[in-house]
Amino acid sequence: xxxxxxxxxxxxxxxxxxxxxxxxxxxxxxxxxxxxxxxxxxxxxxxxxxxxxxxxxxxxxxxxxxxxxxxxxxxxxxxxxxxxxxxxxxxxxxxxxxxxxxxxxxxxxxxxxxxxxxxxxxxxxxxxxxxxxxxxxxxxxxxxxxxxxxxxxxxxxxxxxxxxxxxxxxxxxxxxxxxxxxxxxxxxxxxxxxxxxxxxxxxxxxxxxxxxxxxxxxxxxxxxxxxxxxxxxxxxxxxxxxxxxxxxxxxxxxxxxxxxxxxxxxxxxxxxxxxxxxxxxxxxxxxxxxxxxxxxxxxxxxxxxxxxxxxxxxxxxxxxxxxxxxxxxxxxxxxxxxxxxxxxxxxxxxxxxxxxxxxxxxxxxxxxxxxxxxxxxxxxxxxxxxxxxxxxxxxxxxxxxxxxxx
Amino acid sequence: xxxxxxxxxxxxxxxxxxxxxxxxxxxxxxxxxxxxxxxxxxxxxxxxxxxxxxxxxxxxxxxxxxxxxxxxxxxxxxxxxxxxxxxxxxxxxxxxxxxxxxxxxxxxxxxxxxxxxxxxxxxxxxxxxxxxxxxxxxxxxxxxxxxxxxxxxxxxxxxxxxxxxxxxxxxxxxxxxxxxxxxxxxxxxxxxxxxxxxxxxxxxxxxxxxxxxxxxxxxxxxxxxxxxxx
Numbered sequence: 001x002x003x004x005x006x007x008x009x010x011x012x013x014x015x016x017x018x019x020x021x022x023x024x025x026x027x028x029x030x031x032x033x034x035x036x037x038x039x040x041x042x043x044x045x046x047x048x049x050x051x052x053x054x055x056x057x058x059x060x061x062x063x064x065x066x067x068x069x070x071x072x073x074x075x076x077x078x079x080x081x082x083x084x085x086x087x088x089x090x091x092x093x094x095x096x097x098x099x100x101x102x103x104x105x106x107x108x109x110x111x112x113x114x115x116x117x118x119x120x121x122x123x124x125x126x127x128x129x130x131x132x133x134x135x136x137x138x139x140x141x142x143x144x145x146x147x148x149x150x151x152x153x154x155x156x157x158x159x160x161x162x163x164x165x166x167x168x169x170x171x172x173x174x175x176x177x178x179x180x181x182x183x184x185x186x187x188x189x190x191x192x193x194x195x196x197x198x199x200x201x202x203x204x205x206x207x208x209x210x211x212x213x214x215x216x217x218x219x220x221x222x223x224x225x226x227x228x229x230x231x232x233x234x235x236x237x238x239x240x241x242x243x244x245x246x247x248x249x250x251x252x253x254x255x256x257x258x259x260x261x262x263x264x265x266x267x268x269x270x271x272x273x274x275x276x277x278x279x280x281x282x283x284x285x286x287x288x289x290x291x292x293x294x295x296x297x298x299x300x301x302x303x304x305x306x307x308x309x310x311x312x313x314x315x316x317x318x319x320x321x322x323x324x325x326x327x328x329x330x331x332x333x334x335x336x337x338x339x340x341x342x343x344x345x346x347x348x349x350x351x352x353x354x355x356x357x358x359x360x361x362x363x364x365x366x367x368x369x370x371x372x373x374x375x376x377x378x379x380x381x382x383x384x385x386x387x388x389x390x391x392x393x394x395x396x397x398x399x400x401x402x403x404x405x406x
Numbered sequence: 407x408x409x410x411x412x413x414x415x416x417x418x419x420x421x422x423x424x425x426x427x428x429x430x431x432x433x434x435x436x437x438x439x440x441x442x443x444x445x446x447x448x449x450x451x452x453x454x455x456x457x458x459x460x461x462x463x464x465x466x467x468x469x470x471x472x473x474x475x476x477x478x479x480x481x482x483x484x485x486x487x488x489x490x491x492x493x494x495x496x497x498x499x500x501x502x503x504x505x506x507x508x509x510x511x512x513x514x515x516x517x518x519x520x521x522x523x524x525x526x527x528x529x530x531x532x533x534x535x536x537x538x539x540x541x542x543x544x545x546x547x548x549x550x551x552x553x554x555x556x557x558x559x560x561x562x563x564x565x566x567x568x569x570x571x572x573x574x575x576x577x578x579x580x581x582x583x584x585x586x587x588x589x590x591x592x593x594x595x596x597x598x599x600x601x602x603x604x605x606x607x608x609x610x611x612x613x614x615x616x617x618x619x620x621x622x623x624x625x626x627x628x629x630x631x632x633x634x635x636x
Binding site: 182 | 453454455456457477478480481482484485487488489490491492493494496497501502504505506507531532533534536537
């Protein structure tokens with residue numbers, strides 16, 4: 001239920017029932033409901049052309065449409081009830097697993113029901129009645145709860161003060177690390193970045209299991225190595241300093257050294273990369289080359305890409321709303337020529353270096369070359385930080401202005 | 407303490423144009439003006455959050471757009487972008503404290519002075535800053551700007567959004583602060599009564615220019631009311 005859009009309508013001279021109808025209507029036209037039409041409409045047309053009985057096909061089609069919207073309204077009503085979500089997610093997972101291992105085939109029981117709409121087209125009217133019933137049910141539910149302290153109240157989580165004193169030993173760096181850890185833990189958007197990073201670990205499976213033929217080439221394994229260990233690096237790192245966009249003026253007027261601020265983010269990225277690498281140890285199952293690609297990818301990520309994402313971040317300048325997941329997967333403002341250019345050394349360079357070593361000598365040499373470049377980057381840490389610091393300082397006013405325009 | 411020289415800021419229009427402004431050390435300085443008069447622009451320039459089109463500001467012999475050496479002795483609360491929404495008030499105070507070289511005990515000692523001001527609505531509330539009311543957020547921001555004995559304190563519209571009791575307490579706090587020889591306080595406000603009560607000197611900005619520069623006396627309020635009323 002898109003509650004935030006309702007508030008301004010409450011005190012305008014619009015009838016409450018109209019507002020409820022409007023917001024329920026809005027959920028109906030959401031992309032997730034319409035999406036299915038891309039399958040069901042062509043499918044039904046094909047059925048008709050193949051000579052299936054017209055009335056049956058139409059009945060079946062209407063029945064399924066009703067089911068989709070029934071789901072929509074159930075969804076609207078159980079929204080924000082996590083327990084319901086987990087129960088259903090668990091049931092579906094269980095059904096899927098038992099289907100796969102052939103313990104129990106749920107479709108044997110559901111099939112007759114779905115067939116019924118085809119065999120007896122009038123039965124789909126029952127679903128439409130159910131749909132109408134649900135609509136009125138959700139209508140009265142929302143009308144009753146349309147108060148700021150009722151259904152429209154924003155959820156507030158109980159806050160707990162955390163000390164994280166063990167980080168104090170890192171001095172000023174610890175101050176920022178403490179904040180960054182809280183930033184990640186307490187905000188929806190940053191948690192999404194962490195989860196995305198976690199799933200990247202499994203991205204390599206596409207390459208190393210031979211699931212996709214086009215990825216068979218050895219050069220792709222280098223690409224996979226970069227991604228498997230660099231998920232967090234890319235999903236979090238590329239938005240430094242945007243994570244702090246909502247309080248950037250504070251950061252810029254406090255007694256803060258850019259170097260410490262950047263170091264904290266750098267350590268976060270490094271620690272996450274190391275954790276990803278450890279979690280990705282299972283790639284050894286796919287042979288030493290796969291594991292070498294992962295390890296070398298990690299070294300390159302730590303040595304080179306960690307600087308590059310921080311550097312690129314200075315140009316991103318997209319204010320981030322930490323409390324919502326909007327635009328979590330890309331934003332056109334973040335996509336500019338400078339950040340695009342910076343992806344070349346992030347992705348292409350290691351592949352090229354590896355390819356050169358691979359073709360000229362052997363795969364092992366290819367991996368060693370990439371690792372060497374990564375280690376070299378490590379040596380020049382201070383230099384790299386100085387340069388990035390300079391860029392952040394130069395971009396300061398533009399960044400402040402960009403963050404103001406939400 | 408603070409000197410502005412030939413200071414202008416132009417976007418498409420000139421929003422601030424100050425030939426010369428000198429604020430001596432220890433003064434409590436009030437800035438009044440209608441919306442768009444340039445108050446926040448001036449404060450933003452002071453904090454090097456925007457760049458001047460011409461001229462410069464010198465804060466205690468440091469030119470603010472050239473060096474960052476003004477940061478250790480200057481603190482400010484301009485708006486909610488000075489708060490970190492996902493922290494509890496305690497965490498926020500300690501964070502600012504650490505940035506300004508104060509440990510937990512120092513911060514706790516300072517906070518103890520403001521128990522009245524907080525009115526039991528800030529500390530130990532199990533709420534993140536983003537979930538506090540506007541007024542309570544403001545209290546947090548204002549008190550945080552006192553951490554670490556700053557020599558220059560800049561407060562933009564500190565009285566707005568506060569309840570009457572808190573406004574009166576804040577006046578007391580600012581007066582105490584201004585009474586200290588070494589602290590320069592800069593306050594902007596739309597509330598003429600409050601600002602004449604707490605500030606020794608009042609500057610009126612209108613469309614980016616200084617139109618009045620008054621040493622506060624018993625007639626000041628009347629003078630300001632005539633200016634803005636007419």
